[in-house]
Amino acid sequence: MSEGKAGEDRRTWLREAVRRIEADYNRSADTHLIRLDLPRYPGITLYLKDESSHPTGSLKHRLARSLFLYALCNEWIGPDTCVIEASSGSTAVSEAYFARMLGLRFIAVVPATTAQPKLDEIRFHGGEIHAVDDPRTVYQVAHDLARQTGGHYIDQFTYAERATDWRGNNNIAESIFHQMAEEEHPEPSWIVCGAGTGGTSATIGRFLRYRRLSSQLCVADPEHSIFHRHFADRSQTMLPEGCAAMIEGIGRPRVEPSFVPGVVDRMIAVPDADSIGAMRALSARLGRRVGGSTGTNLWACARIVEEMHAAGQQGSIVTLLCDGGERYGCTYYDEEWLAGRGLDWRPAEARIAGLLGPA
Template sequence: MADQRRAWSDEAVRRIEADFNRSADTHLIRVELPKFPGITLYLKDESVHPTGSLKHRLARSLILYGLCNNRIGPGTLLVDATSGSTAVSEAYFAKLIGLKFVAVIPRSTSPAKIEAIRFHGGDVHMVDSASEMYPAAERLAAEAGGLFLDQFTYAERATDWRGNNNIAQSIFQQMAREDHPVPAWIVCGAGTGGTSATLGRFIRYGRYPTRLCVADPEGSVFHRHHADRSVTAPPQGACCLIEGIGRPRVEPSFVPEVIDRMIAVPDAASIGATRAIATRIGRPVGGSTGTNIHACLQLVEEMAAAGEVGSIVTILCDSGLRYAQTYYDDQWLEAQGLHWREFGQKATHLLN
């Protein structure tokens, strides 16, 4: 029996590695900023992964981590708590190795993400709020004798932060021949905290002078915890409408010590920047990309005011096609009370 399980696991790892071998690296898009000579913005386009988002990297790492720690075997039900994009990618890899996957998601998750999860063979279990996801996922996995993948705990340890083609290594390799090859800033968001942990550790491991900025929704706890470690929850009633980033609790994978700066971004500003950058590059992007762009433009203005030049790299997390009924629907935005147009006009002005 042990030999059969080992043989199954070996084949599962082979399939995942073969899938990776068939994939090209993601593009780094250069965005010129005519109003700011000497400062250039770059977008690491993670939307081109087979499952359409940055979370493709995380899902591959999480399932490999489970396999290589002998927690996944033939017939293991895989379960995770997620706002949607991770689940799409986890469903893809579960199907690749012949396993069932259940995503525990908030009811507010965009219909397009739910459709994508099911397209890749996953099932969906909905809960009313983000805080209910974790116990529901644990319970479903325990009842089936399965594995709760727990992205919020294992994201920072499942990824090899020293290299192995992680996103940080990819960025620095692709920047090598640019005008300013070592970025002044790298900007990302935080959902699990895994990406910021990987970037921050790699920067220090490579002894780069690059600084790491995390753009965080105004309603999230992360930027509050970064400023004051005693803060572990946002104020009562605080919420975030930007899917995939910002949390109501400090996740185990969030490592504030490797982050140089955090910028709190109102949801309306995220939407305004989302619309502005989508117009600038000619295709729709998700809301978390808008959060990143808002923070990037603040840093650009600060660099210009200080007479500095250099490059800023951020992440294009996913495509805006998943949000046609939300972030790109003016009626939906109005119903949420998001007054985004002024933010959009300012972002458009700075980008063009």
């Protein structure tokens, strides 16, 4: 086949690949914004942006779509490319979904501790699993697999902050403000999210500044994560060996290239037990299970609510319901698993239940 013909065929495939992803987006509705009134804190309202309603069940669906489009439009992915990702699970689930849509092989490099239901979902969408014992090696292993297969390491940790259009184009920040438009406090006092790659916080923080909004961004970070340490002291870039958070999807042992601390107004470090207790309390309030990173976000929201109330302030707070709890039945919702790790989550559950409950 001539070089010109090969290039034309590749461009034809690329156009069809982009069309399929855009068509999938057009078939999808926006995610819900759930309002939670706080009777004990009059004038302060909490909203949950429910990202669990995406086709692959988590916030990472947005990121995976953006990463695939970014890689396609850079012509890093072609019709025969094996796509590789380093992931704690949810991003890989979503990327496996898009890889199968395009007829591509997909390999997820994941820590061996990743919850089994996530691994099952990756395989359900046609992905393959490559587990590693040391989470810090996922990056190099992904690079090695890409080289061995002649594939492409899609690298969420590097490209998350640039693959999403932070100016608008229906990103998560624009969606939040559109849905808040008719509320009593349409411009939230705070938006609270976690950081795994840093892409979501970069998108929201940049959007707030570009649109000249007064809302502030708080990033909730697991206690055993480097991000909040780096925020306080830019010289800190790596956690000591053996120090790792138990909350999947957020928190990292190293500062990722996509984490942009300059657009973050505040960070709150959250112990694992408090994340799980908050997760449990919110699940009881909603009547359905949510994941651990949602608990991390909610714990940080509770701190902000209490501070606003003490200062006599009113307003709204928006946070993310990142994924459902079905993926964590054998971990965060398993009493034996929690006891084996010495996590006493009950005091946090009681505190958050009080925040969410009747006056």
